[in-house]
Amino acid sequence: MxxxxxxxxxxxxVKSWRKEGSTIGLVxxxxxxxxxxxxxxxxAVSENDKVVVxxxxxxxxxxxxxxxxxxxxxxxxxxELCESAGASLIFNPEPSTMYYKDASTTINVKGLTEGLCGAKRPVHFGGVCLVVSKLFNIVTPDRAYFGEKDAQxxxxxKRMVRDLNFNIEIIGCPIIREADGLAKSSRNAYxxxxxxxAAVVLSKSLECGKKALNSGERNADKVKKIIIQKLNSESLAKIDYVEIVDSLNLKPVSNIDGNILVAIAVYIGKIRLIDNFTFKI
Incomplete structure (x- = not known):
């Protein structure tokens, strides 16, 4: 590789690929x-000529x-995984390569970052936006691919790309799960x-919420209580948040009458895991 x-x-x-007329995907x-x-x-490999990871x-x-x-x-x-999946190149920089010692530029996407994970991790999304924008400028991909597990x-x-006029298509890809339902995450190794x-309770609690929605429940607080009750049945689980928000603006909803995101963050022991699903009426 x-x-x-x-x-x-x-x-x-990338310059040599562009001369060949290749399209470029970024993960x-x-x-x-x-x-x-x-x-x-x-x-990304299926939709582009070259893929950078x-x-x-x-x-x-x-x-x-x-x-x-x-x-x-x-x-x-x-x-090994990138090679078997068909990637063309891995970019594996050191922090000193990506950030100047006296760097003073930040990126803040207001409105979408205050709730959910952003409420407890105030620096997180600023850092995400900064590094992703730098990678976009370095790689200049046609398309970039992100997992829907990290829904926020x-x-x-997507909002940053729109607001800053990046000429990049952002593609969300479905959550990949273990056989028992646990969402794949690098932190599962901990x-x-x-x-x-015990971690299976995350996906099981969401299934309970989804069942209530499919049965016609439209009161967001009632759906949240169903999810919370299931999470509380696991002694090793400590809830960070259970939220039901509008899929577009990520604002909490009380009555479910549009497209929503049901998102949870839960500590299993000391490890914080997230999971979600979307529901459309």
């Missing part, structure tokens, strides 16, 4: 890739008490055996 570490190498490779990751990332790469644990999206130092890393394993992130990036069993 061709792995490069500098911005100049990526730009030179941005923090590494320790799993089947969810693999599905993004394969989708960025592997970069981005320091600007981690808060002071979060897991930046311990976030799992394995570039050899990542390279996807909404924020879970102990007992915690891994």
């Amino acid at each position: 061709n792995i490069v570490n500098t911005i100049e190498e990526v730009r030179d490779k 941005t990751t923090m590494g320790y890739l799993h089947e969810g990332h693999e599905s993004l790469i394969k989708r 960025s592997v970069f644990v981005n320091p600007t999206q981690f808060g002071p008490n979060e897991d930046l130092k311990t976030y799992p890393r394995d570039i050899t394993r990542d390279g 992130q996807l909404a924020v990036i 879970l102990s055996k007992d915690e891994r069993k």
